[in-house]
Amino acid sequence: MLAGSPTVDAGRAARHFPAAMAYEPKTIEARWQRYWLENETFRCEVDPSRPKYYVLDMFPYPSGQGLHVGHPKGYISTDAIARYKRMRGFNVLHPMGWDAFGLPAEQHAVETGTHPAITTQRNIDTYRRQLRSLGLSYDWSREIDTTDPRYVRWTQWIFQKLHERGLAYEAEVAVNWCSALGTVLANEEVIDGKSERGGHPVVRMPMRQWMLRITEYAERLLADLDDLDWPERIKRMQVEWIGRSEGARVSFPIVDGDKTIEVFTTRPDTLFGATYMVLAPEHPLVQKLTTEAQRGEVEAYVAEAARKSDRLRMAEGDDKTGVFTGAFAINPVNDARIPVWIADYVLATYGTGAIMAVPGHDERDYAFATKFDLPILEVVAGGNVAEAAFTGHGTAVNSGFLDRLPTQEAKTRMNAWLEDQGKGEATINYKLRDWLFSRQRYWGEPFPVMHLEDGTIKLVPEDQLPVTLPELDDWAPTGEFETPLSRVPEWIETSDPATGAKARRDPNTMPQWAGSCWYYLRFCDPRNDAEAWSQEALDYWMPVDLYVGGAEHAVLHLLYARFWHKVLYDCGLVSTKEPFQKLLNPGMILGYAYRYYDDNLSDDPDARPHAYPSSAVRIDGETAVAMATGEEVKARWLMQDAVRWSEDHEPLHPTLDDLPLEEVTEKMSKSRGNVVSPDDVIDEFGADAMRLYELFMGPLEKGAPWSTDGIPGCFRFLQRAYRLVMEEELAPGDGTQEQARLTAKTIAGVTKDMEAIQPNTAISKLMVWSRDISRDAPAPRAGTLAFVKMLAPFAPHLAEELWSHLGHTDSLTYESWPEADASQLIEDTITLAVQVNGKRRDEIQVPADSDEAAVRSAALASESVRRHMDGKEPRKVIVVPGRLVNIVV
């Protein structure tokens, strides 16, 4: 707990100053929040006469926990930028909404029987209240909620656009079925074969699923990254996710049969070195090719592979496993008979699910060939295949018509040959796979389609959208392989309004990503019931000029949204190729958590567990074990408040004697007990101090553990600003020469920092101004007005309060940003450092317009310089204008 809370401060300050003079953030902030809301201060409309600026936060999923202090860092930053841009004359679109579909509300319904819509509304109300209490300048008239039928309608409409263009299709896909949750999970929701939430087991099951053909856009998603002003690492992550690679597709005919195995290779130049082939265990040809003699072994291997989790497969690393199918294929370049194996180091989901193995020039194939004693052939000179695979480029050898060609030419030559012979072709392959777009859940957008009895699919007519969710009173999963919606026959069974024919609705819903794929478009025209958006609104507002949100969305959300945007572009519905011009990722604010372990694995409340400090525990793969006994133990977490501190400031367990705790900084979460609510911080210091602190604690992109140590400093600064304006008699005009100069320098510096999105250094310049401005003379009115304006992006409530005290009746939201007086920025005397042999020895004052000779002689005249020159003659004198003089002896 901190020494000075503002309430206490205010009371104490009141003894020295009239009561009205105390800085009381509570009163000020409530007053201005009400003012902004009542006057719709931040409402914006299309106005082609003014330049626009669209600054967007990634909208949140309103969870039941409410906001913690980590969330608002981005929101506060964008708010400062939005407020700054308004003062620079931009028409600013700064909206907020809710990504409100999602599994937690549905799980909550399972547990409590409360309808997810009710939970969701309640959570939204909390979030809205919390965001408003931070004084964020959103245009609340544009608030949207992805679960609102008026929004769902257009999400479904966009799905239909995708369907019409052949980009949505159904397929049998092995999905991650979790019977405990009663749903299929996305790959990212499965960790180590268990569900991310709850850690329930997950099995792979084939199921009819909606897929979106994002792969069709792979090339454009890749190419258009070039023009985006995004952090390089985010772009790189997308590039790697898309995973483009150039190579060739080659057909290998099977001996004794009419089938062929298709493979993808990036090294067609090594085709002569292919000495065997490998199919993924899941490859459809496996059953057909396997000879009777090998069948038993192959089937056992396939079954084993299906059972193994990805993690287990991965853990095997270089230790390759596999089984011979008994079949042989023909290498199309030299008609060699080569054996066909199956092995799980070949992935069913990449390329064609089959490879030609070139052990001489691929490390994995080399390891496999060595283990199973398969021939290794050198076809590229440059390494030593007796010792290791040579994967570099070199000169083709033992390769017939390719011999003596360098790798690059050999590839081209082979591709031409393959095409000529009809045995393959040059092709480009992507890691990116089509997007599994259905979830077996209730709380999502229903698919706007009808399944007719003849097996065809028809879209629900546009004028009948949205297809809304049916009411449901039993939320619990049955554990059957079915979806919640399929249990509502009166909803599932419908008829085609055009023909009256019987039809069934789709029992799946869309994933949470759907709503967030286009919300930035809806924000441009959120109340339009005739269309998803008007062309006019979009043409004016798009693209998003600045998009700010967590780096955890680097790939999925940002790739999916770009994909939808490009489809809409192809439909002629949006006019920009990309949605988000500039992207920034605020660093995560972490919380301190305190850990120890005990052996109460079953969480038995009556147990008297043995506790272990972290130093007595080692992590063995997934589990923690006590080093002394080898027994499994479980991590326990204590809240910061609960921790007892030893004399030398080491964290200790509050009741267990001398049990040291391990201090860990982790993402704030309920389970770690390290969540700090903004409500508490605001209550103690006010929203302005909290905003200031989150911006001041470091650069936007950098994360750090939350600590309240710096907040009182920010509070003091605001208090000083308050007193300066409220208590002191201001001098008219610009004040003294020095004051005018300080003000001009501050304006120039803060403006530069704002343009570079470096609020931390902007704030420090404001602190300097407030500290120094009234040191020798009363603060000047003109400078004070500029200061209050510059304070507004960071501490908007206080800035409004001061602005109004200075005699204004309107909000300062749309006041123009101060302009630095250029003449004040020119110094007439400058200070130069003087170095001797690169070491600083003195400094000199010279007129700013001194020429080099004058500077040089002034430097040589310095007493300290002479001493360090030690009587030697200068060999060289370097004069850096406006900076320093370096004398080399």
Add this chain to the structure above:
RNA sequence: GCCCAGGUGGCGGAAUUGGUAGACGCGCUAGACUCAGAAUCUAGUGUUCGCAAGGACGUGCUGGUUCGACUCCAGUCCUGGGCACCA
């Protein structure tokens, strides 16, 4: 294993194109005000030697380039993030 980002006082962090390292804030020390404490204000605060003047050292570590390196180059260690048999 591969890729990326980052290592600066007791702490959070500043530092244009290579040009006075440590702005600003926290903490700490001293002083003013006070019966006293809190708050507020003022001064000091990288380490080290020195009474001082003034030195020496100092941006993870080792070298290099340069008149001059937190900044550029090579190597190395550590921390955080991403990817992970992608043919």
